[in-house]
Amino acid sequence: MASIELKDLHKSYGAVEVIKGIDLSVGHGEFCVFVGPSGCGKSTLLRMISGLESVTSGDIEIGGDIVTRVPAADRGLAMVFQSYALYPHMTVRQNLSFGLENINTPKAEVNAKVSEVAAMLQIDQLLDRRPKDLSGGQRQRVAIGRAVVREPRVFLFDEPLSNLDAELRVDMRGEISALHKRLGNTMVYVTHDQVEAMTMADKIAVLRLGELEQFGRPLDLFNNPRNLFVAGFIGSPKMNFMTGTVHGADRSLLNLDTGEEVSLPVKGFSHHAGDKVTLGVRPYDLRPHASGSIHIQVGAVEQLGTDSYLYGALADGTRLTVHNPGQTRVCAGDNVAMHFAPEAVHLFDTKSGLTLRGFDTEDDLTLHKPS
Amino acid sequence: MNRVWQFITATRGQGRMDWTDWVTYGYLFLGVFLMFFPVIWLVLSSFKTEADIQRYPPTFLPYQQERVMVDGYDEPLPLYRITGGAYEGQVLAQVRRVGLQAQMVDPENPAGGRVRVDTDQREPVERVSLAVENYTGLFERFNFLRFFWNSTFITVTSTLLTLLVNSMAAFALSKYQFRGRTVVLLLVIGTLMIPQTVVLVPLFLIVTQMGMFNSLWGVIIPGAATPTGVFLLRQYMITIPDEILDAARMDKASEWKIFWRIIVPLSAPAIAVLAILAIMWRWNDFLWPLIVLTRTENLTLQLALNSFQGEMSTEWSSLLAMTVLTLLPIAMVFMFLQKYIATGIASTGGK
Amino acid sequence: MLTIISPIMRIIEIPMLALQRVLGIHRFAWVFLLPNLILLCLFAFLPVILNVAYSMTSGDNILLEDRPYVGTDNFTRLTECSNHFDPNSCSEDKFWRAIWNTLWFVTLQVGFMVGFSLLTALILNREIRARGFFRSVFFFPVLLSPVVIALIWKWILQRDGVLNAFLDWTGVGGFNWLVDAEWAFAWTVFLTVWAHMGFYTLILLAGLQAIPRDVYEAALMDRARPWRIFWRITLPLLAPTMLVVLVLALIRSVQTFDEVFAFTGGGPGTATTFIIQYIYERGFAGAPRLFGMASAASLMVAGVLVVLTLVQLWVNRRNVDG
């Protein structure tokens, strides 16, 4: 069993605290993705799990053992680095076998394992080349192979695809997912790209400024974002936000700051009349419609053939993005009325940024500690 | 010749040779002459016989008087061309010289008997020839191999020691965060200010107390840890990405293995530069060996050469041959590695 | 080579691994540092401290405990002069001769050497053929050992040497160069410039080549004349490198000993006796061995070198920063 438990984990560099108390548990065999903007502490957290970075306070458990003070080499993990970190002076074969030799694996076994992994990752033709003679994608495979060959309890990936071009990135995404299915190991994967997170993860941990914003299954995060940050971070294009004040006795109306009025869902939300709230609507939930309650001034139109995007602004300047399946007749400069279904709406408290959706809906949400 | 001329006169840019180009090439060829001629002159002179060396004005190439075996004489006899008197124009071999007269014999017809010739009516028949005996003599008459071995032993051992000790320190100072790192860095910088030349007396005490006086180790060990080497290597090692070390740690490599299997191979270019520098420093080292090594059997080549220039000041032929042999290893290193040496020196000197 | 070293390294790894377990990764750095630090402490720092102790004792015994304490007597004796510009009026006249010789020597040698190095570097930086060849020609003597350099030039300059033969042939007439104090000094300067200028040429050339081409091209577009380009662009941009070269040359020049010792032995008389040779002779060449005087003189040289090195570090720091 190689589950991972993080218990109130802290990390400071001198006076600067970069990991501010993270509790998290990754089940055995799960593919967990840490996602967040650059500099939020994803790598630091991953390196603390790996043992390469020391822990300021808190505990790390892997497979039920506390490993907080165990050196990296003895944790039985393998890591794939953003820069691949292949040994430049060794051939691919030596890169793969270095770790096995370090634990005094018999030569025959080393050769067998290296061949097996090389065949699996389709790098068996490259075994005698040096890293500098490989393409980016090939280097990536070698880096993964180096991790796989040691049969670790847990795989750690730190933005492994960020140095690849877009097309290759999509391919490798699929391959890493396939690898996970095939090996069944626990994997922790760090990325700043929410698309990667959504497509690959069993569980996503959204980090921001060293804190865990939300932890859960991809669609849970998408459908029930815990706060404004997660709502804005997960999903592409980003969710649209409009601010306003709740009114009406049955708290079903919202006065937008533009002066327009929209209706709100009541069931499942805990807002009150007079509250300042932020309304979130995903771009694909907005439709041009003559009876629409909000009006946008279209600034630009992107026609992709199968889809089109409208970029515009409300009267108070709030920017909005609209996703339109198929092609559109709307042109830049038009003023278009937009409609959205009340069920498609997310509501957040403007001041705290927290969702106003009832806490009973998702058990994952209870993991979050309001700060 | 035309080709050579074209090569020289062609300017790199467009256009013809300007007067500045002439000055440039004039300066450069003067430089070639000034830098190379002394060494070429040394090498040529070292192949001259002692008699040829005494000649004034000197000849450019080494000459030796021709000698021939003549029937009836055990030793080869020197040949002379007769410039006056009854035998003018003939080439005769000299049997012996008595005062102003020389007894000579015709090598073609030794049976013809000896003839007398005035010594000022003959001149030696000479041809270009290398007096290799200057060199072979060194091995016979002096303990030359011993000096050569001492120099080689010191150079090789202390270079290896320098490389090992300096690269270990450079690794620690470039890739680890530990308390006291800045202090250590400052300490190493501090030693830059203390060359051996200003601590000769206490160094002598320490080396004597450690029993290394008159021992090659007394030269090898005190100079092994060079601050220049540490900085040269550190500068290079800093550029090795930390992620590679992390990858090796994840691969269960010990720190020592990381040093030996990752850092050392990856720093090979810088280590090679330091190796060349250390070899040069050690091979040419003079003052400290002069103080520590006083017994003849301990002398390095440089010391031996210096002490013999006092003893043999009248015997230039051996001295010059020895100089050439001392210069030779470095000249060979230069020919094969001059590009690396140049870049290496530029990188340390400029820093 | 590797087949010998690899097993050794593998054996060393066993105790190293044990140490690593005890110390942890970051403190293990000390294990890498230790050999170098021990050597530096033993052969660089300890001597500095001992040097101070020696300078305050007298006698010719090398063991400190057998040496009587004399306070600042050695320094007093070294510096005692009725007129510091006239070595004859000093109680330690040889020291003052060495000082004045060294001052003159450093001034002339560094001046000529940096001047010729700059000239050579500028010429090598022109659009010339076979730059690599010419560069290594000037660099070649740097590799020669001091004794070899001394002997090469002694051989050329001796009474019946090739230089005199040439001068006789031109009608100027030969001269016994190394017997005359002034000529011996001049040739000493020449010889050291000859031997070391290649090193500084190399550094200056590297500095020149680091000046971006487009700066020159921009100046040409501005119709600047070559002379102006040199004064307004090349020299200012080369100034940091020049400073490095100057300080480095000063540091080395002050310590000149090997070549000169083998070349003239400090003579004729004391005409080419420089400060390091003074230290060597007081401490190691003659009897009695005046270690106290030698150490006191060393400390003074060390003072100068420390200042020069600090300047060098400061100059380099500026270079690194910008």
Ligand SMILES: Nc1ncnc2c1ncn2[C@@H]1O[C@H](COP(=O)(O)OP(=O)(O)O)[C@@H](O)[C@H]1O
């Ligand atoms: N060695 C260090 N010393 C000081 N601060 C660091 C160090 N490493 C990372 N940080 C800081 O910690 C924060 C998190 O960094 P990191 O984990 O690399 O972010 P990312 O999420 O982009 O991977 C950043 O603000 C970074 O500046």
Ligand SMILES: [Mg+2]
């Ligand atoms: Mg990162």
